[in-house]
Amino acid sequence: MCTYFCKKHGLLAGGLGLLLLVLLAASVGGTHAVAGRHHQPFALTDIPVLNYHKIDDIDNPLAVTPAEFAEQVGYLADNGYHTITPDQLMGYLKYGRALPDKPILITFDDGYRDNYANAYPILKKHGFTATIFLVTDLVGNDDRFLTWDEAREMHKNGFVFGSHTVSHLPLTTLDPEQIAGELAASAAEIERQLGARPRYFAYPTGAYNLKIEELVRQSGYRAAFTIRYGQVGLESDPYALERIPIYHSSRTFRSFYCRIAAAPVLERLGIIR
Numbered sequence: 084m085c086t087y088f089c090k091k092h093g094l095l096a097g098g099l100g101l102l103l104l105v106l107l108a109a110s111v112g113g114t115h116a117v118a119g120r121h122h123q124p125f126a127l128t129d130i131p132v133l134n135y136h137k138i139d140d141i142d143n144p145l146a147v148t149p150a151e152f153a154e155q156v157g158y159l160a161d162n163g164y165h166t167i168t169p170d171q172l173m174g175y176l177k178y179g180r181a182l183p184d185k186p187i188l189i190t191f192d193d194g195y196r197d198n199y200a201n202a203y204p205i206l207k208k209h210g211f212t213a214t215i216f217l218v219t220d221l222v223g224n225d226d227r228f229l230t231w232d233e234a235r236e237m238h239k240n241g242f243v244f245g246s247h248t249v250s251h252l253p254l255t256t257l258d259p260e261q262i263a264g265e266l267a268a269s270a271a272e273i274e275r276q277l278g279a280r281p282r283y284f285a286y287p288t289g290a291y292n293l294k295i296e297e298l299v300r301q302s303g304y305r306a307a308f309t310i311r312y313g314q315v316g317l318e319s320d321p322y323a324l325e326r327i328p329i330y331h332s333s334r335t336f337r338s339f340y341c342r343i344a345a346a347p348v349l350e351r352l353g354i355i356r
């Protein structure tokens with residue numbers, strides 16, 4: 084099915100579809116082989132981290148429509164996926180703590196109000212949670228973004244809030260003092276408003292480098308998410324975690340399905356970016 088979808092989506096052509104199925108089977112077998120060789124007490128699994136922005140009916144690649152989002156979340160629920168928190172993800176990566184079957188981390192960048200109005204009811208219906216990275220200067224100050232009351236309600240219901248800085252400026256354009264200021268001030272404001280210090284960070288526009296990673300670590304964050312396509316695994320850099328961006332397109336669900344189902348293989352072949 085995925086081969087069909089992927090080909091239709093224009094990502095793959097001709098015999099590559101068959102190769103994909105073969106590699107997919109090899110990748111499943113390979114996971115167990117690696118676990119056995121290193122005598123790990125747990126199965127080695129790569130974790131998909133989905134990255135959304137807006138859930139809205141406007142025509143914008145960054146805006147998945149509520150109907151599309153409901154279809155995607157329904158697919159995950161019907162196929163036995165369980166949403167996890169970043170703490171669970173890091174507990175698994177650092178200490179090998181157990182995860183539920185078919186774990187998946189759903190994230191939203193920027194903190195749009197439609198995350199509360201449109202995504203939250205759909206996620207709640209399935210008992211799912213998500214992690215939202217806030218731009219603290221925009222929360223409660225701009226109608227397009229969440230209010231702190233909305234964030235507090237979601238936080239009480241298991242949603243996790245991380246920092247996406249104060250201003251959303253790409254950190255590569257700032258000096259180290261400014262970067263440290265963005266990291267500290269956004270964390271302080273989220274802690275003041277929600278009563279919990281954010282431990283996770285997402286780079287605005289995805290821009291980062293090794294120096295910035297180090298500043299994020301020094302500021303007390305436990306991990307940081309990029310927009311680099313891929314799944315998170317034991318070899319991932321905790322301050323440059325991969326995600327799977329989900330966009331709106333004429334074939335949104337097919338693209339979504341391909342990105343989820345074939346991610347382990349497509350990532351190795353470098354087909355999807």
Ligand SMILES: [Zn+2]
Pocket residue numbers: 192193247251286287288
């Ligand atoms: Zn952003």
